[in-house]
């Protein structure tokens with residue numbers, strides 16, 4: 001059999017490839033970006049611009065991490081929390097409430113999962129800078145055409161791109177049903193509108209003052225901040241989310257606003273930063289579309305229609321938004337990878353008996 005085509009080298013696509021490899025199938029992963037990972041984007045440091053945390057409830061992801069011997073550490077939360085209610089009011093400081101469920105980060109950064117999956121692929125290939133433009137049903141299965149007209153074919157293809165992006169950017173022949181298109185168009189791409197920022201310091205001055213590094217604001221700029229020092233305590237970072245409306249500003253302006261708010265939350269030392277990083281996910285063409293239909297967070301995430309395969313079972317729809325469990329999260333991405341691999345393996349077993 002020709003290698004199974006997988007569209008997207010994010011967590012879902014690579015999990016599918018890994019599972020299929022284990023069952024003896026080869027895969028060809030076509031990825032639009034020059035790098036793997038998709039919404040897992042770890043900068044040197046490690047500093048996360050995408051997925052960061054997982055919890056005890058994320059059992060599929062945890063099982064995969066255990067299998068790959070990837071280690072976790074607990075998110076640092078010891079100390080006071082800062083809260084800015086409004087611009088013109090003093091910052092409130094309070095203690096972390098007791099009994100919070102811990103959240104965990106991945107030693108070495110979230111991209112460790114991606115690298116470990118890639119290290120385990122055998123007889124499979126990942127091709128980068130491959131923007132899929134068209135998918136056609138064929139007698140033998142499916143053909144996939146890139147924007148630059150290169151064409152690949154296989155008995156099966158698995159598509160892991162976020163549904164809203166897929167509906168807007170990929171052509172299907174025969175076309176998707178109206179009901180499927182409608183659901184896809186109205187499916188929230190989890191975190192697709194978010195802006196992540198990270199500010200790096202020479203030392204963790206907030207810890208020295210008894211702060212956890214956790215803070216929240218309702219004043220319109222910075223929504224959340226968390227301690228983001230690495231496991232080895234070699235880099236010192238505060239990281240969080242900005243108000244998505246700030247995407248209309250220039251990076252320099254956002255940087256000034258972030259540092260201004262951090263100074264209000266944690267004191268003057270916040271001005272002595274040594275690096276500023278950010279990622280505006282709404283501007284990322286391989287995650288988000290320009291003017292999405294307005295949807296609420298998690299809208300249609302996990303909808304069964306998103307998993308319905310097409311072309312007689314040869315085109316399989318996957319990716320975290322399609323997952324029946326923890327859709328939108330890394331756990332959902334892993335589970336969708338397990339499901340799509342299982343679907344192909346079962347079809348082949350039925351075919352051969």
Ligand SMILES: Cc1cc2nc3c(=O)[nH]c(=O)nc-3n(C[C@H](O)[C@H](O)[C@H](O)COP(=O)(O)OP(=O)(O)OC[C@H]3O[C@@H](n4cnc5c(N)ncnc54)[C@H](O)[C@@H]3O)c2cc1C
Nearest residue numbers: 008010011012032038039051052053132191320328329330
């Ligand atoms: C800012 C942010 C914070 C997050 N925080 C967390 C968190 O703390 N915990 C958590 O569990 N989850 C978090 N998530 C969600 C998590 O990142 C996703 O659930 C997961 O990475 C999705 O994996 P995926 O493979 O389904 O999709 P993606 O990672 O989106 O992968 C899809 C891939 O398809 C590629 N692609 C797109 N279009 C094409 C095309 N036409 N042709 C070929 N390739 C294409 C993309 O480049 C991408 O690599 C966060 C996400 C973001 C953006």
